[in-house]
Amino acid sequence: MSATGIGAPVLRREDKRYITGKGQYVDDVNRYGQAHAFFLRSPHAHARILSIDTAEAEAEPGVVAVYTGQHLADDKVGGLICGWMIHSKDGSPMKAGPHPALAQGKVRYVGDHVAVVIADTYSEAKDAAEKIVVDYEVLDAVVDTAGARTAGGEPVHEVAPDNTVFEFHLGNREPTEAAFARAAHVTKIDLVNNRLIPNAMEPRAAVGDWDAGTDTFTLYTTSQNPHVARLVLSAFIGIAPEHKLRVIAPDVGGGFGSKIFIYAEETVCVWAAKKVGRPVKWCAERTEAFLSDAHGRDHVTHAELATDAGGRVIGLKVHTVANLGAYLSTFSSSVPTYLYAPLLSGQYDIPAIYVEVDAVYSNTAPVDAYRGAGRPEATFVIERLMEVAARELGKDPAEFRRQNFVTSFPHQTPVIMCYDVGDYAASLDKALATVDYVGFPARRAESERRGMLRGLGFSAYIEACGIAPSAAVGSLGAGVGLWESAEVRVNPVGTVEVLTGSHSHGQGHETTFAQLVSDRLGIPIDNVSIVHGDTDKVQMGMGTYGSRSGAVGMSAIVKALDKIETKARKVAGHVLEAAEGDIEFKDGKFTVKGTDKSIDFASVALQAYVAHKFNGQELEPGLKEGAFYDPTNFTFPSGVHICEVEIDPDTGVTRIERWVAVDDFGVLINPMIVEGQVHGGIAQGVGQALFEGTVYDSSGQLLTASYMDYQMPRAYDFPRFSVETTETRCPSNPLGIKGCGEAGAIAAPPAVINAITDALGHEDIAMPATPRAVWRAIRRTPQKMAAE
Amino acid sequence: MAMEMKGEVVLPADRMTVWTKLNDPEVLKSCINGVQTMERTGENTFAASVKMKIGPVSAAFKGNVELSNIDAPNGYRISGAGEGGIAGFAKGGADVRLTEVPEGTLLSYDVQATVGGKIAQMGARLIDGVAKKTADQFFASFAAACAAEPVVETAV
Numbered sequence: 001m002s003a004t005g006i007g008a009p010v011l012r013r014e015d016k017r018y019i020t021g022k023g024q025y026v027d028d029v030n031r032y033g034q035a036h037a038f039f040l041r042s043p044h045a046h047a048r049i050l051s052i053d054t055a056e057a058e059a060e061p062g063v064v065a066v067y068t069g070q071h072l073a074d075d076k077v078g079g080l081i082c083g084w085m086i087h088s089k090d091g092s093p094m095k096a097g098p099h100p101a102l103a104q105g106k107v108r109y110v111g112d113h114v115a116v117v118i119a120d121t122y123s124e125a126k127d128a129a130e131k132i133v134v135d136y137e138v139l140d141a142v143v144d145t146a147g148a149r150t151a152g153g154e155p156v157h158e159v160a161p162d163n164t165v166f167e168f169h170l171g172n173r174e175p176t177e178a179a180f181a182r183a184a185h186v187t188k189i190d191l192v193n194n195r196l197i198p199n200a201m202e203p204r205a206a207v208g209d210w211d212a213g214t215d216t217f218t219l220y221t222t223s224q225n226p227h228v229a230r231l232v233l234s235a236f237i238g239i240a241p242e243h244k245l246r247v248i249a250p251d252v253g254g255g256f257g258s259k260i261f262i263y264a265e266e267t268v269c270v271w272a273a274k275k276v277g278r279p280v281k282w283c284a285e286r287t288e289a290f291l292s293d294a295h296g297r298d299h300v301t302h303a304e305l306a307t308d309a310g311g312r313v314i315g316l317k318v319h320t321v322a323n324l325g326a327y328l329s330t331f332s333s334s335v336p337t338y339l340y341a342p343l344l345s346g347q348y349d350i351p352a353i354y355v356e357v358d359a360v361y362s363n364t365a366p367v368d369a370y371r372g373a374g375r376p377e378a379t380f381v382i383e384r385l386m387e388v389a390a391r392e393l394g395k396d397p398a399e400f401r402r403q404n405f406v407t408s409f410p411h412q413t414p415v416i417m418c419y420d421v422g423d424y425a426a427s428l429d430k431a432l433a434t435v436d437y438v439g440f441p442a443r444r445a446e447s448e449r450r451g452m453l454r455g456l457g458f459s460a461y462i463e464a465c466g467i468a469p470s471a472a473v474g475s476l477g478a479g480v481g482l483w484e485s486a487e488v489r490v491n492p493v494g495t496v497e498v499l500t501g502s503h504s505h506g507q508g509h510e511t512t513f514a515q516l517v518s519d520r521l522g523i524p525i526d527n528v529s530i531v532h533g534d535t536d537k538v539q540m541g542m543g544t545y546g547s548r549s550g551a552v553g554m555s556a557i558v559k560a561l562d563k564i565e566t567k568a569r570k571v572a573g574h575v576l577e578a579a580e581g582d583i584e585f586k587d588g589k590f591t592v593k594g595t596d597k598s599i600d601f602a603s604v605a606l607q608a609y610v611a612h613k614f615n616g617q618e619l620e621p622g623l624k625e626g627a628f629y630d631p632t633n634f635t636f637p638s639g640v641h642i643c644e645v646e647i648d649p650d651t652g653v654t655r656i657e658r659w660v661a662v663d664d665f666g667v668l669i670n671p672m673i674v675e676g677q678v679h680g681g682i683a684q685g686v687g688q689a690l691f692e693g694t695v696y697d698s699s700g701q702l703l704t705a706s707y708m709d710y711q712m713p714r715a716y717d718f719p720r721f722s723v724e725t726t727e728t729r730c731p732s733n734p735l736g737i738k739g740c741g742e743a744g745a746i747a748a749p750p751a752v753i754n755a756i757t758d759a760l761g762h763e764d765i766a767m768p769a770t771p772r773a774v775w776r777a778i779r780r781t782p783q784k785m786a787a788e
Numbered sequence: 789m790a791m792e793m794k795g796e797v798v799l800p801a802d803r804m805t806v807w808t809k810l811n812d813p814e815v816l817k818s819c820i821n822g823v824q825t826m827e828r829t830g831e832n833t834f835a836a837s838v839k840m841k842i843g844p845v846s847a848a849f850k851g852n853v854e855l856s857n858i859d860a861p862n863g864y865r866i867s868g869a870g871e872g873g874i875a876g877f878a879k880g881g882a883d884v885r886l887t888e889v890p891e892g893t894l895l896s897y898d899v900q901a902t903v904g905g906k907i908a909q910m911g912a913r914l915i916d917g918v919a920k921k922t923a924d925q926f927f928a929s930f931a932a933a934c935a936a937e938p939v940v941e942t943a944v
Contacts, residue, residue: 043876043905110905130848130873287909699902701789705909 005519006735009672013525014510023251026205029220031279034207035064037269038125039282040115040132041291042107045141045363045700046156049105049114049134057117057131062124064276066132067268068115069104077101077271078237080262082328083479086166086337086359094166097157097361099327101237101264101271107136108156108326109363110702111291113264118276141363141700145323146300148360156326156361165324165333165359170341172414176354179315183306187389193377194767195298195323195694196687197710198370200505202253203284204263204293208270212277216244219270223249223533224259224503225543228480230535232262232330239270242535249533252505256684257369258293259505260545261330265292290705295694296370298323299336299377305385311393313404315352318344318381322359322367329368333359338416338476339374339464339546345413346382347424347460347638348404353414363700369545371684371745375463383459383750388763397754398437401460402428417464419636421728422664424460431640431662434722440644443657453647453778454657457754458640461747465739466551466635466732483630484548485541486556488517488564490623492609494602495527498560501541502553503533507741508673509549515669516554516735520561521601522588539626547739550669551635555733559627567623568604574614575599575607635730635738639663641682643751647759652775654690654756660722661747666730666738674740675723681744682721687713688745689752693768711768789908791880791919796896797927801934803886806893807861809933810884819929821922824848832856838870840922843914845906847875862886876905899923 004010017023054066080099087093098104102113115132119125140153148163155163180186200222207220217240223229226247234242252259269280284292299320306315322336341355372379390400402425411419440456447454467473470481487499496517502509514528531537544553565585572590573580582593591598599607604623607613611621644658661678668674691711695703704710729736749767756774757763765777799806809815813834817826824837832855839848851870858864867881880901887894903915 040874041905043872045904110908126874132873134871287906291909697789697908699790699904701904701908703789703908703912706911708911708913 002519004515004525006515006667006669008515008670010511010515010525010670012508012511012673013514014504014508025202025251025253026207026220026222027283029207029250031207031209034279034281035118035120035276036122036125037272037280037282038117038122038129039113039265040117040129042103042110042112042114044107044136044138045110045143046139046154047107047136048139049103049107050137051135052115053133054115056133057128060124060128060131062120063128064118064120064278065272066115066117066128067102067272069100069102072100072102072271073104075271076238080264080267080327081232081236082330082333083232084331084334085477085479086168086333087477088167089169094333095157095160095164096328097159101267109365110700111288111365112326116268116272118272118280143362143364143696143698143700145298145360145362146321148323148362149358156363160361163361165328165361168337168357168359169355170415171354172352173354175352176315176317179352180304180306180317183314184309185307185393187305187307187385187392189303189385189388189763191301191303191381191384192766193297193299193301193380194688194692195367196296196370196692197290197694197704198256198258198293198296199289199712200254200256200258203286203289204259204265205283206266206269207279207281208266208273209279210274216246217270217273218246218248219266220248220250221266222252222259223247224252224255224505224545225541226503226533226535227501227538227541228543229262229266233267233270237267239267246536249503252503255505256371257296257373257545260543261294261368263292287705290710291702292365294329294332294366294368295325296367297377297688298367301381303381303385305389307389307393311395311400311403313348313350316344316350318355320357322357323362323364324359325362325364325366327366329366332366332368334478335369335374336377340378342413342416343375343378343462343464344382345415345417346379346386347401347406347462348382349406349411351414355415364696371681372463372742373546375742376685376746376749379459379461379463379746380750383461384753387458387750387754397458398428398432401458417634419462420633420731422636422638423726423728424638426726427638427640427662427664428460430724430726431642431660434662434724435642435644435658435660447646451649453649453759454645455647455755455757455759456642456644457751457756457758458642459747459751459754460640461743462636462638463742463746464634465547465637465742466631467546467548468634469632470630480542481630482542482548482552483628484552484556485539485626485628486553486560487539487626488557488560488624490564490605490608492606494523494605496521496523497529497531498557499531499538500553500557501538501543502549503544505544507544507549507677508670512550512669512673513554513557516557517561522586523601547637547741550737551730551733551739552629552631554669554735554737555631556627556629558734559629560625563625563627564623567625568601568608570619571608571614572599572604574619575604631732633732635666635732637663637665637738637740637743639743639747641747641751643755645752645755645759647756647774649778652771652773652778654769654771654774656686656717656719658722659719660724661744662724662726663740663743664726664728664738665740665743666727667736668725669737677740678723678744679721681742681746682748683713683718683744685745685748686717686752689749689767689769690717691768691770789903789912789915791901791903791916793899793919793923794897795923796894797931798889798891798894799931799934800892803861803888803893806886806895806934809930810864815933819926819933821925826853832858836868842907842918843910845875845910847872847907849878872905872907874906876903876907878903878907
C-alpha cells in the first residue's frame with residue numbers, strides 16, 4: 001500500500017478550502033446584474049387561494065417583478081415530478097397530485113410557495129412581499145400520519161379522496177400467515193419513526209442565469225445530482241432542452257438526501273432569469289429550510305414477529321403508514337417502499353415476510369429520502385422486534401440474534417434482496433468484545449449503587465447501497481437508471497483529470513477518488529484532480545446518495561482506468577519497440593518483460609499526444625477514456641452497533657456511556673474518511689433517537705421551525721466512539737467496496753432505544769427519548785423505582 | 789398554534805364604569821399595545837390595524853374586531869382575526885365577564901387564540917411570553933383608564 005493509495009488514511013484534500021473559508025458555494029456565486037428572489041410562503045397548512053393582489057408589491061422600490069402560479073401556468077412551465085412509480089397491491093398507479101412550483105388555486109402546507117418577488121436587493125424583495133394581499137379560504141388541515149386516511153374534510157389532493165397515495169405490499173402473504181398460525185410465540189410492537197428535518201449546514205440556494213446571446217440557461221444550485229436536476233428541469237418542467245441548460249452544483253455543504261430533489265425555488269429562479277432578463281438569486285433562510293426542505297421518516301408501524309419453540313424466527317408481518325407530506329417529492333415514493341420493505345429481513349434468515357405500506361398525503365412538508373432513506377425505518381422495526389422478542393423469550397439478545405443470522409451466502413430473502421456476502425457473527429463477536437459485554441452486569445450494578453439506571457442495546461443492521469442495477473430498479477418503477485459515469489483525461493504531461501458523475505457534498509471524493517487513480521496509475525496524488533458537479537464538464541451522471549459513490553462511482557472510474565491502461569500499454573509497446581503482450585505495468589512504469597527497458601506513465605502520456613512513435617491511423621492519438629458502469633447487484637454493508645446508556649431517574653437525562661460500531665463495509669479506500677462517515681451517521685441517528693422531533697400542531701403549523709425548538713445533537717452528547725471494522729469483500733464490484741455513508745444513521749436509533757428500554761425495564765418509550773419522555777417512562781415502572 | 793390564557797383582575801371601579809370603558813373603542817385602542825387604527829365599521833364591528841414586534845418578527849396585522857354575546861353589563865366576547873403578511877396570521881377571542889365585588893369589579897377573561905405562519909414558527913416559549921406581556925400591559929393600561937390601579941391581580 002502506498003502512502004496515498006487504496007487503504008491509506010490520506011488527509012482530505014478538500015478540507016483546506018472548506019475550513020479556511022475558500023470554498024465556493026452557491027451563495028458565493030454572484031452574477032453581474034443579478035436580482036434577488038424572496039418567496040412568499042403560505043401561513044396556512046391548507047387553504048384555497050381566492051385571490052392574490054400583487055399590484056402594491058410591484059410598485060415598491062427596487063421590485064423587478066412579482067410572479068405567481070398563474071405566470072408559470074401561462075408560460076406552460078411543468079410541475080415538479082416524482083420520478084418513481086409505485087403501484088398499489090390492486091395494480092393501480094400511485095395517485096400523484098399536481099405540484100406546481102408556485103401554488104395554483106390551493107396551498108397545501110405551511111411554507112408552500114405562493115408568490116415570488118424579484119427585486120434589486122433581497123431586503124427590497126422581502127419588504128415588497130409584505131404588500132402582497134392574499135385572500136385565503138382556510139380549510140381543515142390533515143396532519144396526523146395514522147389518521148390521514150380517515151381525516152374527512154377536503155382531501156389534500158382531489159386525485160386521492162381519502163388521502164391515500166398508494167397501498168403497497170411486498171413479500172409472501174400466505175406463507176407468512178401460515179408461519180404465524182404455527183408460531184410458539186408472537187412478539188408485537190407499535191412504533192413511530194419520528195419525522196426529521198435534515199439541517200444541512202449550508203441551506204439550499206440557487207442562482208438562475210440566462211444568456212440572451214445564445215439563449216442558454218445556467219443554474220447554480222445546491223444539488224447532490226446536477227445531471228438529474230438538468231434532466232428533470234428539461235424533460236419534465238420544460239425550462240429548456242438539455243443542451244441549452246447547464247447545471248452547476250459547486251461546493252455543497254451537506255445534503256443528507258435533502259439536496260437530491262428538484263425544488264420549487266431553483267425552478268423559479270432559472271425560469272425567471274429569462275423572464276426578467278437578469279440573473280436571479282435565492283438563498284434559504286434557516287426557517288425556510290425547516291419549512292420547505294423535504295423532511296425524513298414519519299412512519300407509524302405495527303409489526304409482529306413469529307418464533308418457533310426453539311427460538312427461530314419463522315415469520316414477520318409489518319404494516320406501516322408512511323406520511324409523504326403535501327406533495328410527492330422527487331423520489332419520495334421509493335423511500336417507504338423499495339428502500340424500506342426489502343430491508344426488513346435484517347441480518348436474519350426469515351422464511352416468510354409480508355409487508356404492507358399505506359402512503360398518505362398530509363398538509364405538511366413533503367417527505368423524501370434522508371440519510372439512510374427507508375433503511376433506518378426498516379432497521380428500527382426489525383431491531384426493536386428482535387430485542388423485544390429476546391426479552392420476551394428470556395434469551396440473551398446477542399445470542400438470539402446469532403441464532404437467527406443468515407450464515408450461508410448468497411441468501412435470497414422473501415423481500416427481493418439477495419445478500420451476496422457477509423459474516424454477521426464476526427461483527428457481533430468483535431462488538432461484544434469491544435464493549436466488554438461480560439462486564440456489563442458489574443457496570444449496571446455500579447450504576448444502580450449510584451441511583452442510576454444503566455442499559456445496553458444492540459443494533460445488528462444490514463442495508464443496501466450501491467444503488468443500483470438499472471434494469472432491476474427500472475422493473476420496480478424507477479424513472480431513471482442508476483449507473484454511474486466516469487471519464488479519465490490524461491494530460492500530455494501525465495497529470496490526470498477524472499470527471500465523475502458522482503457529486504461530493506462533504507464525503508471527500510476529491511481525496512478517495514484520487515487515491516484510486518494514484519494507486520492504479522502509480523502517479524502522485526497531487527497529479528490527480530477530481531472534477532464533478534458541472535453538466536458542461538461531466539457528460540452525464542446520476543449523483544450521490546444511497547452510499548453509491550464508492551461502489552458505483554468509483555467502479556466507473558476503475559472501468560475507465562482499465563481502458564486507459566490498455567491504451568497506454570499499446571503506446572508503451574510502440575515506444576519501447578516491444579509487443580504489447582510483453583509490456584508489464586507496475587508502480588507507474590511500463591517495462592518490457594525480462595529487460596530493464598522501461599518508460600514511466602507521464603512519458604507514455606506525452607507519447608500518446610505527440611503520436612510520433614506509432615501509426616495514427618492504427619492507434620488513435622491521445623489518452624482519454626470514458627466508461628459507464630452499471631452495478632450487477634446492490635451492496636450489503638452490515639454491522640453491529642452497541643449502545644450503553646446511563647439514565648438519571650431524577651431528571652430523565654440519558655447519557656451515552658459507550659458506543660461500539662463494528663461495520664463490514666468491504667474494502668476501505670480511506671479508513672479515516674470511513675470513520676468520519678460512521679461518526680457523522682451515529683450522531684444523526686442518535687439525534688433521531690434522543691433529540692430531534694418535528695412537531696406540527698393540529699392545524700398544521702410547524703412548531704419546531706428553529707433551533708429553539710428543534711434540538712440537534714452536539715459533540716457534548718457523545719462519548720468517544722469505538723469504531724471497528726470487519727471485512728468481507730463485496731463480490732459485485734471491482735474494488736470490493738460496499739458503502740459507508742449511511743450506516744451510522746441506520747444502525748443508531750434502535751441501539752439507543754434498545755439500551756433505554758433495557759434500562760427502563762419496559763418497552764414504552766418513543767423517539768425522541770427526551771429527558772421529559774424518559775422521566776415520564778420511568779414513572780411507569782414502579783419496580784425500577786423500588787430497585788433504587 | 790393554539791394558545792389559551794385565563795385570568796382575572798380586580799378593577800377599583802363600579803361595574804357600569806368598567807363596562808362603558810370596555811365598549812369605548814378609544815379606550816381599547818389606547819390600552820392595546822401597538823394599535824395603529826381602530827375604526828367602527830358597524831354597530832359591534834371594527835376594522836383595526838396593529839403593529840407588533842414578536843421576537844425578531846415585526847408584524848403589521850390588518851383585521852376585524854367583533855363584539856358578540858353582549859350581555860350588558862355582565863360581559864361580552866371580543867374576537868378578531870388578522871393577516872400579518874409574511875409574519876403570518878392571528879385569530880382568536882376572549883370571553884370577558886364582569887362581576888361586582890366589594891373592592892370594585894372583578895374582570896375575568898378566557899382567551900383562546902390561534903397563530904400561524906412565521907409567528908408560530910418562532911416557538912411557543914416566545915409566543916406565550918409575548919401573549920402574557922401583551923395581556924399584562926392591556927390590563928395595566930385598562931386599570932389606569934378605569935382611573936385607578938388594580939388592587940389585586942391573580943392569574944389562575
